[in-house]
Amino acid sequence: MKYGFTIALMIGGSVTLMAQKGNVKGIIRDGAEVLPGVSVSLDGKEGTTTDIDGIFQLVGVDTGKHVLKITYIGYNALEYPVMVLQDQTVNTADIQLKENGHQIDEVKIVGNYRQGGKAKSINMTHISDKTLTVLSSELISKSPAKATALVIRQAPGVTVRDNKISLRGTPAEWTTSLLNGDWMPTADEKDASRVFNFEVFPSSLIDYIVINRTVTPDMEGDNIGGVIDFISKEPVAEKTFNLDISSGYDALSNKPLYSGSFLWGNVSHNNKFSYTVSGSYNGENYGKDAPSVAYGTNYNHSLARLQLDRVRGLRQTFGLTAAARYQFTDNFKLDAKILGGRMIEDEYRNRTSYNWSDGSGARIRLQNSRGIYDHELYGGALNASWNVSEKLKIEGHVASYYNRFQFGKTPQAANGAPNGNYTIEYVSPLLQYNDMIKTNFFGGPYDPNNSVDPNAYGYKMLDIDNPYGTGGDHYNNIQPVYQQIDGSGPLTASDYYLSSVFADMNVTKERDPVVGKMDITYTTSNQLKFKAGFKYRRKEGERNISFYEYRLNPVTSPKIYLSDQQTTAFDPGNNYLREWGSPYKGTFQPVLTKSEMNNFIGQHSADLVAFPMDINNNLFNQWLGSTYAYTENVAAGYLMSEWKPSYNLTLTGGLRVEHTSLQQSSDTIVTDENAPLGVNASPVHIDRTYTALLPSLNVLYQPDLKSNVRFAISRTFHRPNFEQTKPGYALYVRDQFLYVFGNPDLKPTYSLNFDLNYQHFWGTKGMFSAGVYYKHVTDHIFKTNQIDESQSVAGYTLKGYANARSSYVSGVEVLVDRKLDFLPGFWNGFGISANASWSYSRMQVPGRSKSQPLTDQTPLTANASISYEKGRVSTCVALNYTGAFSTELNLFSDPNTHEVVHDNTDYDIFMAAQYSLDYQFSFAVSHHFDCYILANNILNTPYRTYIGVPDRPQLTEYYRQRFYAGIKFHL
């Protein structure tokens, strides 16, 4: 309160001082389009820039004649005379700028939507008070990709993994993705991170994207990597109708793709009301060939399982956005946006699992699964913008969003069974694997004379882990060798019999019922602006993971043989893992037909007894911690100023305070002799509050109109996600055999960030930028992967979360984006764009003697593209690369010595390097029609994780290529 009073005094004081002067304001446009980021200076001295609505305002101008010098990259400069009268505001109304080199008659590809050209984005990048990149809608529509995540991958320093976006190769959790300035609630099947998964939201609904590398106090403080703001379709400036219809082919599933989107928008006659409605539908058949290897123990790299997964599915995405704006007066407007997205994946999975180590003896397990993955997101926001006076502007924002994941209903959920991802599993009779080598307990050479460990252990090892160096299976050709334990002949479908039927259940919801924000800007002079505001966000979420199992009826219990079911081939085209030379060709047993799978439970209801995961189930404790709920209230306030001590120097700085209050509950297990199993669930609750003080300063120095030097220093932070802070018993991830223990004492990560950046602009033809950064990070949150005896769970991997001691990330970023218009004739249609972000990071891990690179931090990410645009043709080929990085550390400690067994990274989990190549070609048939083709994932490089070294893979996923051909129509 005290400070508020002081500010009010300052504001009041300055108002009285300004009494003898006048003001100037106006809107700058190109046709109907408003131009944000236009430099407007008074007689080439003090100046301002237009805001997102193209509006500029100069205050405290001496009375008399002046000339407004208006400059905009890519446009002809303009001088505009004004006469300023005392205590009056000169309204220049619309000032029209013309693009330089504008060719009127040429048929140009304008992209899907005309709004938001490249010039706009370059100018916004140029004049911003912080280091940012704007991806224009033009660029988005020309991107050789449809998915939002793939589109943004083209942007400098951007990495995309699992549909999550990270900047500068930093951990994905550090990069905040916003939609229309709001943090979307998240609700994923497995991933509990706060990072929004844009899969549910197609790029055709995105207008433009702002990528912030440095922050100002009016932005969310929860970001260490940066902030990416996706702006959904804005109300149009003129009547607009766009249509985009395409069809394609997925090379793995060998099935079609369909995609369509539209945008309709108009403006009322009095120009006060404008709106846009856009919608999209994508129907994609997809496939995944995914071999995975599970390794045995913390003491050696023996193989426990080889799982060969073949996944086929249909992913349907529906998206709808609507935006409307009503300009009540020149000084007051309301904006509303609503959005909704739904993604339904209907997926069939067949798995052949060779289990060298199996609780019920060495076997082969055959799984037939079907699940409907149902994601839903909706919400809306209302913005009010009120220019109270020439100097005072108030903006208000309220929003509410909802996000949910659940498994949809399949015919398997018969007779009152719950919705879930159902698996029908067959097993072979017991096997003797004959491909084991004798090692000692630690995977070293077996030595019968070793006094400590004279025992021989039979383990299946990869070639690289063979202690005798006598070869073995390479990771891309692991061949199990086995025979039936009783000496019977080779296995056929008549040997496999039903082992169990089970369903994974998952309902995850998160909503932000109330997001409220208010920003007050006060312009004391053209050199000094103050801004203050607050934000409140409430978040409510819950996650309910459970399991539903059928066991054979013990009274009837006949064996149900695979050969008695309707089956079909596992790999009809004989091209499973063609990438590895089809090493498993001819080895697969048949799989259940879809109808057999769907009707299985109904048909065998007499043989199956249902075991819900309730208090009567003796695995009850496994799932106990998999249900949790939370509410988080965040209240933030800030005060900042923008000061221009000279025309080419801008300092923006201030302080943001974010107060977080978290209430979270889950269950733990307690003894209860009255309960059927002697144990019961007992709720545990945590209540945590913390306050983050986040000062920041951005300095912009413009040695000339074409160059920027930027320096920023800021403190930002990162909140742990709700899985990470979960109290109570572990969350159980069944299909990965792991327990995830939350750590309610986990601290938020803080980072002190330094950024130095040089930008040079070649008009609209491109830019060059180079920068360095350094982040001093405390309490980095990393995932551990260890066995903890005290938790009384066994046979599984235990994961947990911990804070690292002080860590740092430093990096260099370079970006070149240039249209090669200086070349002659045909060649001047070419353009290149390349960027790279190198980083060096170290973190000190508790229990390890040496520091190591930060988890989830890639050392190099690079993008390069070559484009050609001339006449009716526009084409682009884009390459992306992300270097390998560690994701989880094996900090298994010896139960006797309590020391970490693996001091090096040989047992850590890594994400392999990934590169991808995409291609786009588009041809303008007329002013109204473009046709195009897209080719995605041309190199078909797999998504891979590995243990220690790349030749010891954990999960490998191949998706193969995807092709689209389509037409676009625009008015």
Added chain:
Amino acid sequence: MKKLILATLAVVALTTQFASASQKKKVMIIGMDGVRSDALQAASTPNIDELIATGFYTYDSWHLGYTVSGPSWSAMFTGVWHQKNGVTDNSYAGSNFGQYPYYPHRAKEVKPNLYAVQIVDWAPMSTQVTNEGFDQKIVRTENDVTAVANAAITQLQNANLDAITVYFAKVDNMGHGSGFSPSNPIYMAAIHEVDSAIGRVMAALHARPNYANEDWLVLICTDHGGVGTSHGGNSDNERHIWWIGSGNNVSRKQLVALQDPGSYLMPANPVNPVLLAKTPVQSDIAVTAIHHLLSDDLDSAGFAQKRQQWDLDGKSWLDSLRTTSDPVDTSHPPTAIGKTNLPSMDIKVYPNPSSGWTSLWFDGGKGNKEVSCQVYDVTGKLVLQAGPSAMVSQYRMNVDLSPLPAGQYFVRIYADDKIATKPVILHHQ
């Protein structure tokens, strides 16, 4: 008052010793899933060691079928192998418990009023088994050793209890998680944890108000061993297992069988009926238990008739358990697969304090070297001597301290050229 109680206890003890025929016959079977023989010997298991030191034990029990929990426990509790009971895996698909039920069901056919209870923490043993004759089937959450022990202790307070199965899954799960191996500290710690629970259960058994008038046969057994992180195969590490018999009327001895009797699943190593008749195997557990429960009602011939009528595969070791005349066979070392991870000549003494028989665990080096043991009292006076004799085991030597008065002693072992000394406390029960 105190003296009177002591005197009464002494009378009770005498009665226990000599009046077994009138005592009510009762059985407790304690199952430990997935415990390798060598791991059991190397682990810190003072309670089991005491049972071994005072009772009947064998490291020469063999598995003749699927070395997987479902089939193994089914063989142990039905007294017949998988060909009859139909259980070949953990789904229990194809089970034939109607024709070949568990041991309590069989015992109740003769004595319908027996009261039998099962406590397990691996649910299929409860949900997938029918017709087993238990009056109560208690399930605890998997791996909760304490909960299983607590439930057993509660049941043991029921004076009418006649038969109880207590089962612990944890050791097996630990083996799957990180390795069935004496070198794996996690696996070894789990064995230790279950041993402590067994100690509590045994204490509760001994504390039964009418214990003196009861003749308990306690059988402790495992279902299979393990190799690496798995089991289910036909290796000796999986098939060559152990069991222990204990009770007031059980004599102290080791049962030795020199040869593998074969397996129903090994075409190259078929079951040899001659060897099988002399070798302890899993199906013998139920038959021995039934025999004990019915030994007041059926004479040998009567039991033999029942065994034939019920088509049981197993044989009863009850007579051998009760016979004290058999000498401890020291010609054959216990079947450990290799040496333990004990440092050279670091001896462990279990139980300590001891009430008489105590086991000395040590690593005396390789080969059949000579070993001798000397026991000194606190004044340094030699009070007991054993050996020198050929080292019968690289691991263990059992010494009977019971002739000595209660107090503190020092046990010294000479094995080959190594020497080690450890204090031991003796108190008589």
